[in-house]
Amino acid sequence: AAERWYQWEQAYEVQVQVADLPAGRDPGDLWKDDRGALATAIERAAPFLQFRIDRLLAGADLRTLESKARTAEDAAAIIASHPSELVRDQYVMKLAGMLDIDADQLRAAVRAGPRRRPARESSRGGDTDAPPPPRPTQVDRRELDVLRWAIHSPQLVADWLDSSLFIDPAARSVFELLAESATFQEALDASDDSTRALLQRLANEEPPEVEDEDELATLRARLMTNTVEPAAQRLLARMLHDGDERGSEVKTLLSAMTHHREIGDWEAARHDAEQLVGWAVARADANEGRGSST
Known part of the structure; x- marks a missing residue:
């Protein structure tokens, strides 16, 4: 073929x-x-x-x-x-x-x-004596993208990326390892088989170099909007389920962010995304507080 x-x-x-x-x-x-x-x-x-x-x-x-x-x-x-x-x-x-x-x-x-x-x-054949290598973890591409940049250009995400924004457990584990480690090698040494494979994969996938300040600002906004969107959608669903009237604010921000992204107004989209990050992190912190008090 x-x-x-x-x-x-x-x-x-x-x-x-x-x-x-x-x-x-x-x-x-x-x-x-x-x-x-x-x-x-x-x-x-x-x-x-x-x-x-x-x-x-x-x-x-x-x-x-x-x-x-x-x-x-x-x-x-x-x-x-x-x-x-x-x-x-x-x-x-x-x-x-x-x-x-x-x-x-x-x-x-x-x-x-x-x-x-x-x-x-090959679906069949190959070495029968050696065990097959582990299958690559299937993770949402948006989460892979932000993790890739977190490894290669951490300054783009260091001041806003939070574990609560990750839906996939493997991606969240990788981020927590990176956040808790002083160096990438330290994170790699502390990883288990599943997270190690994902860390190695992302380390080998170097993103393109971006030096222009305007392009960096757009990239930062794109990473933030793409990362926070699924987390904010999940947050909104929970708020609506719980009858939380503040869900209307989250819904308005989500709609605005989507609109600004579609028309290419990345500065406005970033502003919307920053507020949604705040909502998602605050909700996660509140949930952890309730969990630790029970």
Whole structure:
């Protein structure tokens, strides 16, 4: 199947880009529910070969030399399917650095061609003696995005990001590890198997560099609005269920934030989001207080 994609690219002189959408979501649904997440997915769309390798690495256990070697073999099989020698060699050099493996050895494995189907892309077969690597944790893309920036550019989120804004338990655990640790390595050392895999994955996914002040302000606003939106929606549902009349204020802020985001007024959207963060954090603190007093 991969070879047919590459033949199609060559025949029509185009490059296939793959957008990694949240599990079980199609672009139409995401456009209705979270246009920001769809825009982010499109912005981060990767070439087909890069997508396949990223998927392999996301589920790989790279803690031992043996597992790195197996991952390198699987990656070599994927790279070997690309028709361009120049492209193949670029990926060889990149992966050699990531996996700390000699580039010439990896290059030789690519030239030898696939000896077996890559482990992460095969539903059957592969090494029967070794246990399969853990499946990558499926987390809301918005939460992955803000965690990625929290690792690589913490100054963008340090003064507003809170554990109460995370709905997914794995994402919340990763954030709490980062918040409680002085360094990323300290967080990694304190992690368990599930959070370690997610931490390693996010550490390897470096976001693009942003230096322009206006672009940084927009990025900060986008991160804040995308992160707080699901938490605020959940908060609103609880307030309506409890008959809390203040829910109308949260609903008004949510509607305003959505409108400002859609028209591209990121400064106003950020202002709305800051207030919603305050609501979400205050509600979480109140719930913890009630829980500790019982």
